[in-house]
Each structure stands twice: as C-alpha cells, then as structure tokens.
Amino acid sequence: MSKSAIILFANLPEFEARAKSFSGFTALKATQKLSGILTKHFYNLAKKTTAQVFLIDTYQQKGKTFGERISNAFADVYAESFDHVVCIGNDCPALTLNQLENAINQTEKGKVVLGPTSDGGAYLIGIPKSYFNSATFSKVSWQSSKTYLDLKAIFANVNDSLVETDLLNDIDGEKDIRNYSNQNPLIKLLLQTLKSFKTAFNTVLYCMKADILFISSLSLKGPPLFG
Template sequence: MKKTAIILFADLPGFEAKKKSLSNFSSQKATEKLSQTLTQHFYNLAKQSAAETFLIDTYHQKGKSFGERITNAFIDVYAKGYENVICIGNDCLDLSLELLQKSIVQVENNNVVLGPTFDGGAYLIGIPIANFDLIKFQNINWQNTTTFKNLQDLFYPDYVKLEVLVDVDYQHDFSFTKKDNPLLKVLLTVIKSFINSSNFSRKPLKAAFFHIDSAFLKGPPLFSI
C-alpha cells in the first residue's frame, strides 16, 4: 500500500464567501479572492511535504451533512491505497510545513494526530486506516465548540496533540495569527486591491493592520475542518 495522503478539504471561493466575511472593507468578491489565495497557499504547502495531496472542494464532497462529507473524503482516499490520511482546511494561517511533516511522521508511526483550534475545533486530523471508525467519525459533533473534545474522546488515549492554533472566519480573526506570518503580507495585498477608501489607498498597508487593539476584537469564531 501507499503511505500517506493529505486532503485539503475546502469550499470553493463562491461558497465560502456566503459563509464568511474575510474583509470588513470590501465586498463578497474580496472574500472570494482571499479564499482562493488561502486554498492555493495550503495546496502548495501540502505539495511540498512528503505526502500526496488531494484537493476535495465543494463539488467533490459527497454527503448531506458535514460529517458525511468529511467521512467520505477519508474513505475515498483510503480506497486509493493510502495507509494514512491527514486532513487540513484552508483557514489556519499558522499551519506550517514543519507541522505537516511532523504529522506525517506520527501517522506513519501508527499514531492519530490532532491539531486543536482555540475555539474547540480542529485544523488538522491525521488518522492511520487501522484507527478509522467510519460510524463514530461521521457522528462527531462537527463544526461545534465540542468538535476537538469529541475527537479526543474517540481516539483517547492513543493520539498526538499538536499546538493550539487559530482559524480565520472573519477579517478580525487575522489579528490572532502570529505577527511574523509571511502569509499576512500576501493577504494584505489582496485586501488592498479591493479597498476603495482614499484614506487606505494613499498609505501602504502593513502586516500590523491585522493586529489591532484586542479591545476591539471579538472572540474566535466556531470552526472545524
């Protein structure tokens, strides 16, 4: 059998823009462009790893509920002959190649790997086929503040927990990412191209734009892969 595959499980930009608003200063088109940029980034990142990468977007997801769709994504990739599957989304900016490589090593040592988000979701789920229980996995309380706890309970105590990171559903969530993240500069360029205010157009935007005073920020949104 083949070793490990990475699934990038993400909505197409048009669908994602109906659920999220990634730029407070512009239109749905800006969110679509940011979504496209993020998906391309994480696809390229995964391709740099030692695993095969599959993009499973809205049109290629099968099932009515989120639980059915993500479960079917795992099943379909296992069916291609992979022993281990790692699933990520496109909205955790601080997910790095180093974390992906670490996860690959762990699943190839027969360990489940879980990456938690601050809001109770998960930014990475890695499962060796021997540990995959279709029914229990599908019945996880997905896209909820208890998603990660459900995953922990399912695989306890045999799992490896990665560092807690932030996912991004709204423009203010960028402020919770690491300030030295180079992806922020790329996203700034996209946002700037959609800003119509002359006040913003005269001044170069910097990564600090995302890191405004925490007093003006809401808590991180609900998330799961």
C-alpha cells in the same frame, strides 16, 4: 506510491464567500479572493511533503452534512490504497511545513494526530486506516466549539497512540486575520489583499458621493434667466 496522503478539505471561493466574510465592506469579492489565496497556499505547502495530495473541494465532497462529507473524504482516500491520511483545511495560517511533515510521520508510526484550534475546532486530523470508523467520525459535532473534544473522545481508546499538536488560531473573518502576527508572510499577503479591496471600495464610494453632490447641487438651481 507513497502510502500516506494529505486531504486539503476546502470550499471553492464562491462557496466560501457564502459562509464567511473576510471584509465588511466588500465581503463577497474579498472573501473569494482571500479564500483562493489560502487554498493555493496550503495546496503548495502539502505538495512539499512526501505524501500524495488530494484537494477535495465543494464539488468533490459527498454527503448532506459536513460530518458525512469529511467522513466520505477519508473513506475515499483510504479506498485508493492509502494507509495513513492527514486532513487539513485552508484556514490556519500558522500551520507550518515542519508541523505537517511531523503529522505525516506520526500517522505512519500508527499514531492518531489532532491539531486543536483556540475556538474548539481542529486544524489538522491524522488517522491511520486501522483507527478510522466512518459512522463514528461523521457524528462528531463538526464546525462547533465541541469538535475537538468529540474527536478526542472517539479516539480515547487509542491511549498512548494519540498525539496532540500545538494549539493554533484559525481565521473565520477579518478580525481573526488582523489578530495574527503580521510577520507571517501569508498574513501579510492577506492584509495587502484586504487593503486593495478597501482602497477600491473607498474610491468608488468617493465617486458616488461626488456624483450625488453634483446632482443635488443641480436640483438647487433656479430656472434659467433667459428662456
């Protein structure tokens, strides 16, 4: 068994739709669909590596706060006899297989690997078991603009064992998707999916307007001439 593991830490689509909106017009269904596409993409990407993959979704996450949940995820995987763990989410389309494999290799060499996002978060966290402290890790200012700085601070003592990867953009809404290069195959799929939802929405809206116009025109008619 490989001693390295990848955690894909992601909400189930129905829960993701409560926290994000990938489409202003058909928010719930569109966000659920796109969330499912993203999770499947990153699960398949992780499966191409030599590491064991753990999809830890909403029902498998343990703890009241995000910090407790992600900390418990790491602790549980270490408890399965893994010495090196890399954690990713499902919201950074620019993450490549090469970058993921490199992160695994670095953690296997005893390095802590952190991948920063442009909004102050982290899209990748790789930690050898010997550097992990559950209590400290759970107290990071998760899901904020301070997340990455806090992560760097708790690993400040590892000095030359800290590896910082490329700065990438994550996606929290439709605007973020459209700001990505549409040459990215995953972005192309997301945009096509968004378009299909908006086309369906506009069709329904058009039919509703037609029905309203028809009903309104009936109300303007006078009584019949012959009764």
